C-alpha cells in the first residue's frame with residue numbers, strides 16, 4: 001500500500017469535470033463576496049411555483065437571531081423530486097432497490113414513484129394529516145420509506161424519521177416532542193439476515209404513558225411476520241393504497257415552511273429536533289449533490305446511509321431525486337452475508353458513484369483484500385466518505401482496492417444541522433490529501449477560533465466555526481428556539497459553532513480532528529455521552545456513571561463507561577452484561593457500551609464536577625501524561641482507575 005500524501009487531480013477527470021480549479025476559486029470568491037447575487041442565480045436550479053425576489057436575511061447575533069433564504073418564493077419539495085422530471089425522464093429508474101436477500105430486486109421509474117407518492121399522500125390526507133402536522137416514520141430501508149417522506153412533503157406535513165435501530169423509549173420521546181398523530185412503520189425489518197420488530201417497537205413506544213397524541217399507525221407489510229394488531233388504531237399500507245387515487249396536487253409551500261425534523265444528539269439533554277425548511281434546503285441538497293459527486297445524467301448513485309440519518313435525507317432522497325438521479329437503495333448491510341456483498345452490488349448494478357462511511361471501509365479492510373479479487377469495479381467513477389474522520393490508511397485502502405486508483409474520494413464534512421455538505425473536495429477540481437476534507441463548498445465560510453473565540457489566521461488548529469449562513473442551514477430546534485440559539489450561537493458570539501475541532505494546513509485545507517464537546521461518534525452515529533449516562537443511572541443498581549469515547553479500530557470511537565454501583569452491590573460480570581443490555585433497551589443497540597469499568601469513585605473537582613479529561617485519557621490507555629491532578633478532591637481515585645482500566649491497547 002502506498003503512503004502517498006498528495007493525490008493530484010486526475011487529468012482525465014479534470015478534462016471532463018463540470019468546473020476546474022480556477023472556476024472553483026472564482027465561484028467561491030463570488031459566493032462569499034456577493035452571496036445575494038450568487039444564490040439568486042443558483043437558487044433557480046430547482047423549480048419554484050412562485051419565484052423569489054428576496055434572497056437572504058441572516059443575523060447570527062445571539063440576541064437577535066434569524067436565518068431566512070429565498071423567503072418570498074414558494075415551491076414543493078416532492079414536486080421538485082418527481083413531477084418536474086416526468087416529461088423528460090418518466091421512464092428512467094428513480095430507485096433501484098436490492099433487498100437484504102439479493103434475490104429481492106425492484107425498480108421504480110420516476111413515473112411509478114410519482115404515482116405511489118401521490119397515492120400515499122392522498123392516503124395520509126384521508127387519515128386526517130394536514131399541512132404542518134408532524135408525521136413519524138420508523139421504516140426499514142425500502143422504497144416505501146422514501147414514498148412516505150415525499151408524500152408528507154407533498155401535502156406540507158413535516159416528517160420525523162426515526163432510525164430503525166432506536167428503542168421503544170427513544171421512539172416515544174421523539175413522538176412526544178413532535179406531537180405526532182400518525183406513525184408510519186412496517187411489520188418487521190430485515191437487516192443482515194436478522195428480523196427487526198419495527199411494529200413491535202412502535203407498539204411498545206405507544207404504551208408509554210407520555211405518548212398521548214397518536215391516533216393512527218400505518219403498517220407496511222414487509223415480511224408478513226406475526227405482529228400484534230389494534231383494530232381501532234392500526235391500518236395496513238396496502239389497504240390504504242388500494243383505494244387511493246394516484247393524483248394529488250403538490251401543495252404550494254413557502255420557502256421557509258418546515259420540511260422535516262430529525263433528532264440528533266448534542267452534548268447535553270435529550271436529542272434535539274433539528275428543523276429544516278423547504279427552499280434553502282432543497283437548493284443546497286441538490287447543488288451539493290451535483291457538484292460534490294460530479295453527478296451526471298444517467299448515472300447510478302449509491303448511498304449506503306439509512307434514511308434514519310441526515311445523509312439518508314439529503315443524499316439518498318432529496319438531493320439525488322431533485323437532480324433526477326437513479327439511486328440504488330440497499331435494504332441490508334453492505335458486508336453481509338460476506339465482505340463481498342458491496343463489490344457484488346457495485347458490479348451487478350454498475351454503480352458509478354458510491355457514498356459510504358469510514359467504519360464500513362475499516363470493517364472491509366479488516367476482512368482482507370482477497371474478497372475483492374474478482375471485483376471488477378470498472379463502473380465506479382467517484383467515491384465518497386461521510387460521518388467521521390477517515391484515517392489515511394482507510395482512505396488509501398478505499399482508493400486502491402475499491403476505486404482501483406482511478407476514482408477520487410470526496411471526504412465530505414457536514415452535520416445534521418448543516419443540511420448538506422460544507423467542506424469537501426470537488427472531483428476534477430481539488431487535489432486530494434488522505435484524511436482531509438479539504439476546502440469549503442460555495443458560500444461556506446469556515447474559520448478556526450481558540451477557546452476565547454479569537455480567530456486563528458493561516459495554518460493552525462482550533463474550534464471549527466462558520467461565519468455566515470448557507471441555504472441548507474437548520475433554522476431552529478423544533479419547539480425550542482432558545483435551545484437552538486444557546487447550543488450553536490452562544491459559545492462563540494456571532495458565529496455558528498459546529499462542536500468539531502479542526503486543523504488548517506498551509507494550503508488552506510481543513511482536517512477535522514473530531515468532536516470537542518461531549519458528543520461521541522460510534523461508527524458514524526452521533527451519541528451524547530449525557531444520554532448514555534442518564535440511561536445508566538436509571539438502572540436501580542447504578543449510583544453514578546460517566547461515559548467517554550475511546551479510539552476503536554473499526555467503529556472510530558467505542559463507548560467506555562465508568563460505573564459506580566450503589567452501596568453493597570457486587571461488581572459481577574453478569575451485572576456488566578445486564579447494564580449493557582439495559583442501555584440497549586433504553587436507547588438502542590448503537591448505544592451499547594463496549595467497555596464498562598467499575599469505578600468505586602470518579603475524579604471530581606472540589607465542587608463536584610467530573611473531570612472528563614482524565615477519564616478520556618484512561619479510556620484511551622494514555623496514562624503516561626495525565627496532566628495536573630491537583631484540582632481533584634481525591635487524587636487517589638485516579639490511581640485506582642488506571643490500575644483497573646480495561647483498554648490496554
Ligand code: WTA
Pocket residue numbers: 264309310311385386387388389390411412413414415416417437498499500512514515521524525526
Ligand atoms: C462528524 C453526519 C470528519 C463530525 C453527516 C460532525 C465528520 C458529525 C465527517 C456530524 C467527515 C461528519 N470528517 N468528521 N467527513 N462527517 N463528521 O450530524 O464530528 O450525524 O460534527 O451528520 O460527524 O454527525 P451527523
